[in-house]
Amino acid sequence: MxxxxxxxxxxxxxxxxxIGRILAKEFNTYFLDTDVLIESFENKTISDIFKNEGEEAFRKMEKKCFEWIKNSVTNTIISVGGGLPVYVPEIxxxxxxxxxxxxxxxxLKRMNDEEIKKRPLFQDVKKAKELFKKRDKIYAELADIIIENNDLNKTVRLIKDYYAGDK
Incomplete structure (x- = not known):
């Protein structure tokens, strides 16, 4: 089910x-972020995991986190790391x-230097743009709905309408 x-x-x-935090408030439910969960489970930052253990180790942690969510979490708003849908197509x-x-x-306009520093795969902007192009197609294929997130309030309203079945 x-x-x-x-x-x-x-x-x-x-x-x-x-968006996830806002929706959790609107729906009076919980919000989970898989990157924050992984950092909590591992007691390490994502940057440290990438630096010291590598991306492959991180992807295994992400898969484990997803399995926990799939088997244990309901009625929750979940933000997943940018690579999770690529490596966990059964999302x-x-x-x-x-x-x-x-x-x-x-x-690029939204993120400041501190936010970019926290993201290991964003250190080379040219490579990040290539990654974006690859992932964009995957995200679109796996999505139940695609929302252009250009306006916070509009995005929240569209999601609430979709979830309520009032498309």
């Missing part, structure tokens, strides 16, 4: 955590998937 979770996907800096098993789409150039 499919869970009633709302899973927010999108590239780094697309607003998943911001829909844990809930409805909403792709918060933002143009790469707009993501």
């Amino acid at each position: 499919k869970s009633n979770n709302i899973i927010l996907t999108g590239f780094m800096g697309s607003g998943k955590s911001t 829909k098993e844990a809930g409805r998937v909403i792709y918060l789409r933002v143009e790469f150039e707009d993501i």
Whole structure:
């Protein structure tokens, strides 16, 4: 049986955590961020995991986190790391998937130096843009709905309407 979770996907800096927190308040439910969960489970930052253990180790942690969510979490707003849908294509098993789409150039404008530093795969902007192009297609294929996240209030309203079945 499919869970009633709302899973927010999108590239780094697309607003998943911001939108997720707002939706959790609106729906009077919980919000989880898989990157924060992994940091908590491992007692390490994502940057440290990438630096000391590598991306492959991180992806295994992400998969383990997803399995826990799939088997244990319901009625929750979940923000997943930008790579999770790429490495966990069965993402829909844990809930409805909403792709918060933002143009790469707009993501760059949104993020400050501190936010970029926290994201190991954003250190080389040219490579990050290539990664964005690859992931954009995957996010779109896996999504139940795609929302252009250019306006916070509009995005929240569209998600609430979609989840209520009032498309």
